[in-house]
Amino acid sequence: MLVMGEVHTGLLQSSGEIPESACRDVLHLMSGETVRLSRRPMIYAVSPDLLTGVDCRLPSASRSRIRGVGTVVSHSSITGGRVVQGSSYARVERAETDRRLAWSHYLARPGVIEVLGKAKSSDLGDGFIGDPQPNGLDLGSISARFMDVVQSSPLLDRRAPFKVARTKVRWVAQPGDPAIRFTLNADQTRTIRIAHSGDFTPAVVDLCEDLALHDWLLTTLLLIVERARIGGRAGPEVVAKLAPAVDHLLHLWMPAARVDEALVPYWHGLEDRMRFTAQWERLVRRIRDQLTLNDAAMLRSARHP
Amino acid sequence: MTSVDATFGEVAAERRTASAPLSHVSIELGHLYMEDFEAGPERLRQQFRRVAPWAATVRTSWQDRVPGRRARVSTCFLIDDYFSRFSTPAELIPMVLEAAAECDLTIDYLARESACAVSDGVELAKLVEDRLVDDPSPDTNGSRPPVKETGWLCNGSRSPQVGSVQAMGKAQRWAPPVQNAKRGHSVFVDVELWDEHGGKRTWSCPFLAAVWQLLRLGLLRREGRLPVRPVPRDDAFPEDWESLPAIVQLNPAAAPFSAYTTLSVLSPRFLPVELAVRTILSQVAVDGDVLEQVAARSGGEGIKLEDELVDRISYVFT
Known part of the structure; x- marks a missing residue:
C-alpha cells in the first residue's frame, strides 16, 4: 500500500x-x-x-x-x-x-x-x-x-x-x-x-536519508551564519563564530552521493525547485568572504600597527 | 561523445551472507542427560527402539516428496554437557553408537549442548538473544522501548504487580495476564531465558534448545558466516568434552547437518520445554537475506517451505 x-x-x-x-x-x-x-x-x-x-x-x-x-x-x-x-x-x-x-x-x-x-x-x-x-x-x-x-x-x-x-x-x-x-x-x-x-526498494530510504542529511546541513549552516551576526560585531568575533562551519560542515555537502542512480532524478527535480545547492554555495561564499576580509584586516593591522 | 555506464562498489559496504548446505529434514534421535546415562545402556536402547519407526516414517515421506526418492535426511544426537558433566566422550559415544546400531539407526552428527551457549569463542546464545524482537502487546506504538523483565520472555502482557500502589494512592487489583494472539482465551507463557549467580550467566534449557533448532535449520550467521560447521570424527574420541568439536560428523556419507525442516522425537516430559522453545523461536528475527536464500534454494527444488520458522519444526512425543 x-x-x-x-x-x-x-x-x-x-x-x-x-x-x-x-x-x-x-x-x-x-x-x-x-x-x-x-x-x-x-x-x-x-x-x-x-x-x-x-x-x-x-x-x-x-x-x-x-x-x-x-x-x-x-x-x-x-x-x-x-x-x-x-x-x-x-x-x-x-x-x-x-x-x-x-x-x-x-x-x-x-x-x-x-x-x-x-x-x-x-x-x-x-x-x-x-x-x-x-x-x-x-x-x-x-x-x-x-x-x-x-x-x-x-x-x-x-x-x-x-x-x-x-x-x-x-x-x-x-x-x-x-x-x-x-x-x-x-x-x-x-x-x-x-x-x-x-x-x-530500500533505495528510497537512502534517498530520504540523503535529503534529510543535506536539509540538516543547510539548516545548520544558516543558523551558524545567523548567530555570527555578520556586520553586527567586530570581524574577528564574526570569524570565531563562523569557524565551526569551516571546521566541521563545509566539506560534507555532496548531494546524491549515496543515492541509487535510478533515484538521482528525484534529487535533480528538487534541486530545480528548491535550489538547495545554490543556497548552500551562497552561504559558503559568504563565510569565505568574511574570512578573507578578516585576513586582509589582520594583515593591514600587522603592517600598520 | 557517448555516455559510459560506470559502476563503483566497495566491498566493505556490501553485505555477504554465506549459504549453508541443506538437507530436507534433520531428525533428532535423542537428547541425553545425566539421568539417562546413569540409568545405563538399556535406557538408551529403549529410547532408540521408540524413535526408530518414527524416523523411518519421516524418511519415507520425504522420499515420496522428492523426485527420484533422493531425499536428503540427516540424523543427530545431542549430549548435555552444559547443565551437568558426566562420563567422557571416549567412554560415552561408543556406547551411544552401539545402542543406536542395535536398533538399525545411524547417528550422522553428534553435538554438545554447551556448544549452543559458546562454540569456538562464538557466543551463539548471545547471538540469538540479540535477535529477539519482543511480541508487542496491543497499544505498543514504539513511543517507549519494549517493557522487559530481564532474563524472561513472554507471549503477551503480564499481570500487573499485585499490591503496588499507583500514583493516585489506589492499590492495584489483580488482573490476569493476556496472550497477545489469543483466540478466545489466553494461553500465557513466560519463559526464563537465563539466570545469573556470582556474575556467571547460565542459559536455560529452552533457550539452548532454541539455539539448537536454529543451528539445525541453518539460519544462524555471524558476520555473514556460518558460526559452526560439523567436524569429521577422529579415530578415537577424546577424554574430555572440551576437546570434542561442537558438532562431530560421525558418518562420512551423511547428508548435510542443517535442513529445511527438523523433526525431534522426544519423551512427552519435554513438552513444556518445547512450548517454551516455540515461544522463544516465535520472537527470533532471522536475517532477511538468510530467509530469502533458504526460500530460493527450496523453491529451486520445488519445495514450498512454511514462511514461519516455527512451522518448519515438528515433533513426535512418544
Whole structure:
C-alpha cells in the first residue's frame, strides 16, 4: 500500500570528527553483525537493521481507528564521522485476516506492518504526513532512540563544537508516476512525499536519508551564519563564530552521493525547485568572504600597527 | 561523445551472507542427560527402539516428496554437557553408537549442548538473544522501548504487580495476564531465558534448545558466516568434552547437518520445554537475506517451505 518513515539528523556529540574505527564501534548495535562502511566519496557507516514490534493505531487523516501489527526497521548511521542519523520505516500492507496472528507470522515479514481491517492508502499517508495522533504509530520516538544510542556512546567525548537542534523528516512513499514533494512545516518538521514507479526498494530510504542529511546541513549552516551576526560585531568575533562551519560542515555537502542512480532524478527535480545547492554555495561564499576580509584586516593591522 | 555506464562498489559496504548446505529434514534421535546415562545402556536402547519407526516414517515421506526418492535426511544426537558433566566422550559415544546400531539407526552428527551457549569463542546464545524482537502487546506504538523483565520472555502482557500502589494512592487489583494472539482465551507463557549467580550467566534449557533448532535449520550467521560447521570424527574420541568439536560428523556419507525442516522425537516430559522453545523461536528475527536464500534454494527444488520458522519444526512425543 505505502511506506512510511522518519529520519532524525543531528551533530555527533563529539569535539571532532571521529575516525572509521570509532564509527564501527559506536554503531555495533548487535553481536555478530558487521557495521557496513563506505569510504567514497566520504566515510559513511551504518549499523545493522534492527526491528521493533508494534501493535497500535495507524495514522489516519479521517481519524478512523485503523489497527496495524508488525515490525519497524531501524538503523543508525554516521556520515563523515560527524553527522548522526536515526532512521526508521515500515511497509504498510493489507492483512489477509482481520485477526491478530501469532508473532512468528509478523517476524516472517520483517519491516512490514499489516493493517487489520479496511484502510485507504491515501488516508494513511495523509494522516502520517499531517497531524500525528497521540497514541498512534510513533516512528519518531523509535528513530530518536536510534540516534540516542549513538549519542550516548561512552566512546564519544560529548563536547560538540556548537549546539544545534536535531531535525526530523517524515516521509511517505507510494507507487505512482515519479514525483517528489518536500515541505518545510512551521513546527520545524519536514515532510517528503515520493511517488515511485515499480516496487518499493530500500533505495528510497537512502534517498530520504540523503535529503534529510543535506536539509540538516543547510539548516545548520544558516543558523551558524545567523548567530555570527555578520556586520553586527567586530570581524574577528564574526570569524570565531563562523569557524565551526569551516571546521566541521563545509566539506560534507555532496548531494546524491549515496543515492541509487535510478533515484538521482528525484534529487535533480528538487534541486530545480528548491535550489538547495545554490543556497548552500551562497552561504559558503559568504563565510569565505568574511574570512578573507578578516585576513586582509589582520594583515593591514600587522603592517600598520 | 557517448555516455559510459560506470559502476563503483566497495566491498566493505556490501553485505555477504554465506549459504549453508541443506538437507530436507534433520531428525533428532535423542537428547541425553545425566539421568539417562546413569540409568545405563538399556535406557538408551529403549529410547532408540521408540524413535526408530518414527524416523523411518519421516524418511519415507520425504522420499515420496522428492523426485527420484533422493531425499536428503540427516540424523543427530545431542549430549548435555552444559547443565551437568558426566562420563567422557571416549567412554560415552561408543556406547551411544552401539545402542543406536542395535536398533538399525545411524547417528550422522553428534553435538554438545554447551556448544549452543559458546562454540569456538562464538557466543551463539548471545547471538540469538540479540535477535529477539519482543511480541508487542496491543497499544505498543514504539513511543517507549519494549517493557522487559530481564532474563524472561513472554507471549503477551503480564499481570500487573499485585499490591503496588499507583500514583493516585489506589492499590492495584489483580488482573490476569493476556496472550497477545489469543483466540478466545489466553494461553500465557513466560519463559526464563537465563539466570545469573556470582556474575556467571547460565542459559536455560529452552533457550539452548532454541539455539539448537536454529543451528539445525541453518539460519544462524555471524558476520555473514556460518558460526559452526560439523567436524569429521577422529579415530578415537577424546577424554574430555572440551576437546570434542561442537558438532562431530560421525558418518562420512551423511547428508548435510542443517535442513529445511527438523523433526525431534522426544519423551512427552519435554513438552513444556518445547512450548517454551516455540515461544522463544516465535520472537527470533532471522536475517532477511538468510530467509530469502533458504526460500530460493527450496523453491529451486520445488519445495514450498512454511514462511514461519516455527512451522518448519515438528515433533513426535512418544
